[in-house]
């Protein structure tokens with residue numbers, strides 16, 4: 001994708017894309033997306049941490065660094081890097097995660113259909129691997145303080161990886 005096309009794609013898709021406080025994530029195709037930050041130093045730090053993590057199998061693959069031209073529409077989320085897309089743990093269904101259906105929970109809640117325990121149950125079921133992930137990241141010098149299910153991914157080999165490399 002050329003720079004102009006990339007900029008147009010991001011502008012057209014940023015609003016509906018997942019984001020936290022620090023960054024926006026815009027998918028470019030099935031495999032690759034771009035993570036965009038307002039601050040270049042923050043982008044550089046996240047990119048560096050993710051590269052180190054990828055090298056030891058606890059982060060998604062990292063592509064190039066890209067600074068988009070600024071415009072009135074992009075609210076300064078212009079400092080980006082390419083990342084491989086992984087499945088976000090928070091988007092894994094109970095069925096996919098091999099967790100028992102939450103029908104019981106549903107009944108207990110008087111029919112109110114809830115999936116609010118998926119994240120908690122998924123973390124519980126994968127606690128050993130998540131602990132290992134924390135240890136490996138700490139050995140790299142990155143403390144993964146915010147390890148909720150929107151910040152954890154599952155890569156194409158089924159490994160649990162960190163996807164949010166922000167430090168504050």
Ligand SMILES: Nc1ncnc2c1ncn2[C@@H]1O[C@H](COP(=O)(O)OP(=O)(O)O)[C@@H](O)[C@H]1O
Pocket residue numbers: 018019020021022023024025033035060083084085086087088150151153163164165166
């Ligand atoms: N490599 C990735 N693959 C798939 N989705 C991602 C990836 N990185 C980020 N995301 C999505 O974008 C969201 C925001 O990214 P994140 O790094 O957590 O930013 P923030 O630091 O602002 O929380 C994530 O919660 C997730 O839904």
Ligand SMILES: [Mg+2]
Pocket residue numbers: 020021150151164
């Ligand atoms: Mg996050």
